[in-house]
Every structure is written in structure tokens, then in C-alpha cells.
Amino acid sequence: MAAGYKVAVVGATGAVGTEIVKILEERNFPVREIILLASQRAHGSGLEFRGDSLAVRTLDMEALRGAEICFFSAGSKISQEFVPRVVQKGGMVIDNTSCFRMDEDVPLVVPEVNADQITSHKGVIANPGGATIQMVLVLHPIHKVARIRRVIVSTYQAVSATGQPAIQELSEQVKDLFNFHEPQARIYPHQIAFNCIPQIDTFLDNGYSREEMQIAQETKRIMGDKLIKVSATCVRVPVFYGHSEAVNIETSRKLTAAEARTILEAAPGVIVEDDPVHNTYPLAISSVGRDESCVGRIRDDLSVANGLAMWIACDNLRKGAALNAVQIAEHLISS
């Protein structure tokens, strides 16, 4: 194995897939051979990897033959169909869809938080949703010091998390509006340009969306504490790249904003940007291309005794998706 692994990227032409390929190269992941796969629609397109232009092939089991590490990022249905078959053939899957995230048999991992879960895998490791990853990176170090009992989070989520067609939709709608044409909504239920849509995924009977419930459940799973109560409001905003979040937490004992800042300055995968008087705080646009979750606006929550409020921004395609998946793979091969 010294020469590296045969790696497959399923959904290689998508917003996350292209980022995975880029990050595998950037971080010099030990790749012996890379297979780029996508739906039939993408057949014929190519991607660069280490200076070579590689063809993207159509996904089928034959194309996946011999793949040792497979990154899946082509939607839940594709994962549902192919992941069990890859595992059966002895391949290892890091799945970036919501397909296995709630499966108790599948580790759900943010390496800085629960890398210890990786070894318990049965062939599949789930990559959490981007909105969860950036939040638990910040909350976990606080939780270790002063147990978090409650989290209220309102998100400002970028369209790139929905994929390339959504990036295009925002772009087209903006152009249409600036040219006095009626904008068309195909990917989202409403116009996203110059609007905020309080819907990500579909709704459950309790009035929360699947994305909102997923953040609640993933937070508990990754932080390993079922007692943390989470209420999320997930909102799509007209931002291309970078998710932002307004987060209010309540802890079991009082932690001052200054104490939280000190804890977070030492936390892995976290950057504290917190000097609001000089206009310094995390921003979606400045999170792009960075590996960390950025936190700022840390302040004592004036509405409760043991509370803190903060603002978190992170590159949703990078640490929120592709980078976290590659980091899981790095842990996997070194464990």
C-alpha cells in the first residue's frame, strides 16, 4: 500500500466533488489511482489532477471495481444504491450525502471532535452536513469546559450547498432581474435572488424542516451527548459560498465571553475573528478557501444567566463538505 490508494470520487463534477479532487491534490493524499465518476449527463467532461487531465466516467459497479477509498457526493439515492455494494466488495466509503447520517451503525465524524469514532466503522463513515460541522467545531470545545444544555441556531446558508444548478439559478435570477426579465425558480421553491427562503429540504410534522432536525440530531451524535437540546431555523440566503450562523447557547455553569474566546483560540479547526469595533468578525465571503470554522461576535447573552451568543462562518464546500471528508480519509489510513 506504500504507493497509495485507488480512490474513487462519485459525483466528481459536482460542487463538492470538484472540491474533493482539488483537496486530495492539495493535501498530497496518497493516491495511486483516481477514478472520477458522475452521472451519464456529465460523461465526457474532464478534471485536472496533478497536472493530468482525467476523463469523468459514468458511474456503475464496473467503474468502481478495485476502488479502496470512495467519496460519495452524488445525492442520497446514488449512495443508497451503490454504497452497500461497494462495501460488500471491500471498499471503504466516506459518504457526503444525508443517506447514512442518522444510521447509528455508521460513524458521523468531524475529526477535530470525534475522530475516535472512525475505527468503529463497518465500511462507511458519514460526513455531516456543512451547517453542523462548522457549529460543532465551535461548540465542542466549550461543551468540554461547561456542558451545553441548549442551542438556538439561525442559519444563513449559501446556495452552493445545493450544488452547481443552484449556483447557476442564483446567478441567472440576478441577471434576469437586472435585465428586467421575470426570474425563474426551478431549484428552489421561490426566487432566491435578493430574498431569504426559510426552507432547506422538506418539512416534518413538527413544523421543522429536515435540515433543521438534522442539525439537532447530528449535533447530539457528534458531540456524544443526547441531552443537548437544539432548535434550528435554516434559511437559504443569496450567497454563493460560505454558510453563516447566529448561535445562542446555554451552558450548565456561567462561562464569560472572554473565557469562551480563550477556549476557542486554542481549539483545533477554529479561528477566532472577534474585534467588532474594528469591523472584524467572520464573513461568508472571507471564509471561502479557508480550512477552519471562523467564530466571532462572542458575547454574553443578555437574555439568560448562563448564555453566550456568537456568529460562525465557514466555507461550506471546503470544511463544510470536501475537506472534512478528506480529513476523515486521512485519519482512516493512519489508524
Added chain:
Amino acid sequence: MAAGYKVAVVGATGAVGTEIVKILEERNFPVREIILLASQRAHGSGLEFRGDSLAVRTLDMEALRGAEICFFSAGSKISQEFVPRVVQKGGMVIDNTSCFRMDEDVPLVVPEVNADQITSHKGVIANPGGATIQMVLVLHPIHKVARIRRVIVSTYQAVSATGQPAIQELSEQVKDLFNFHEPQARIYPHQIAFNCIPQIDTFLDNGYSREEMQIAQETKRIMGDKLIKVSATCVRVPVFYGHSEAVNIETSRKLTAAEARTILEAAPGVIVEDDPVHNTYPLAISSVGRDESCVGRIRDDLSVANGLAMWIACDNLRKGAALNAVQIAEHLISS
């Protein structure tokens, strides 16, 4: 007085001022004469009122002579300088800046909530900030039934609340980015196009922005309950018109989402749009031109016993500013 009032609009060419002029006409406010005033910069421009094209004059005390009802919407400094002088001359002022909002001697009014405060004025009535108006319209009817103890609000605020130059800045930045030019930030501290900025106004020592503290203080004043605790995170989003808000409240006794919906369906100035399964919820873009605060996504807050979560959107220039000011004037002349 049967023939109506001599009305002055200070800041008549601004985003709110033009809306005030439009709404005075729309609602057939008893205007005998209207005086449109603005800074010297706007001198020479004109506005339509009841089919007449009226010149906008430069603001000075001479121009305000004899004005009986004055709407001020030209920034705090202008209000600070001119409002006391207008009052001294016997004029009545409805001030749409933050200048007098925290002055205990000045009623701060959302007519649907505390119209009874209007008569206690000493010549000035303050129009609250838009983010507060749309929230208290929804919270007050709930508060009357089950006392609200705590409010956590994260805002998604449109650029038009900053005025015409901010509308232009978002527009220019979008055009620049789509033409591969570097966008320029002049009005806001950072690029607002395709970004979210967690800063509205300047910051206080406690880490909250003035806008955030204003929402907390205004909510207590308007709802007449100093015990309500409020923590706000105010965020500027790349939306031209319409503020949105994610609001979590805790009440003294349990109120179900269904009960809250019933209460709000009967509330003045409120529209319930709450059928998320059919993609129906308040939206910034659909709030534009409407008189009400729109609420939806009403659900039991899963993270606390007596909690509710909801989503509120409202036309920030209309009910969030101009309409509320005109409604105050309507109450004033009928009282």
C-alpha cells in the same frame, strides 16, 4: 382644520421619505398643503403628490414655517437639530430616526400595540426601528395571552433600511462582480453583495451592536414590560426590500403552535402565512407593498418547555417605517 393639515416631510427624497409621500396620498391623509424638504444636495428634484409635481426645497426653519405635522426621516443629526425647534414653534413631529427612541419623555408607538401612548406626547412621537415594529406586532398578541419572558431574534435585514445609497451600493457591487470588477464598499464596512454582514450600526462595550440593543429596549418599551429579556443578532443581507427575522420566544405558560396561530390570525396588522409543506411562509420579496407583518413557520420550540419558534417578514420601508409613521399621524389627528 376641516380642510386638512399643513404637512412637512423632511428627507422627502430618501427611501422612507418618498414612501411617506406615497402613503399620505394612498390613504387620503387630510393634507391641506405638503412641504417636501431635503438636504441641499437634493435641491431641485421633484416628487409627485396627488398628480402635482412638487419641488423639493432645502431644509431650514423658514421652509418649515407653519408646518403642523412634520415627518422627519433625514438622519438623527437633522432630527436633533430641527425637531426641538419645530416643537417650540407648535409643530407636531413624528420622528423616524433613532434620535428620540430611547427618550422616556417621547412616546414610541406601534399603533396596533400601544396607540394609547400617543396622547401623552409633548410634541414628538418616535417611530420605532423597522426590525422592532414587525416583531412586536407578532409578539404583543401572544404576550397578552401568555407572558413572554425571553426573546431570541436573528435578523435578515434589507439594505433599503440604510437608505438609497445602500440600495445603490448593493446594485453596483452585483454589477461589478458580474463584470469581473472589484466591488467597492463605501456604505457598509464590507462587501454586501452575496455576503452577510453581522453588523448594523456601531458596537457597544457589551459586544452587541446599537441596533441589537435598540431592538431589546424598544421591545420592552412598546410592549410595556421591562421584564422581557431580549437577545438580538442583527445581520445585513443582500436583499433590497423586506426584513426577515427568526424568532424564538419563551412564555410563562405553555402555548402550542396551534394556539399561537389562532391568536395571530385575529391580531391587527398581522398576516399568518403558515403552510410550509406547500412552500407557504413569509418571504422578504412577497412582503413588499403589504401593510402587515407576515408570520409563519410557527412551531413548538423543541429545545425548551414553554417555547415557540417562528419566522417574520415585513416591508421595512412601509410598515417598518413610512406606514407606521402615517398611522401614528392618523391616530394623532383623530384623538
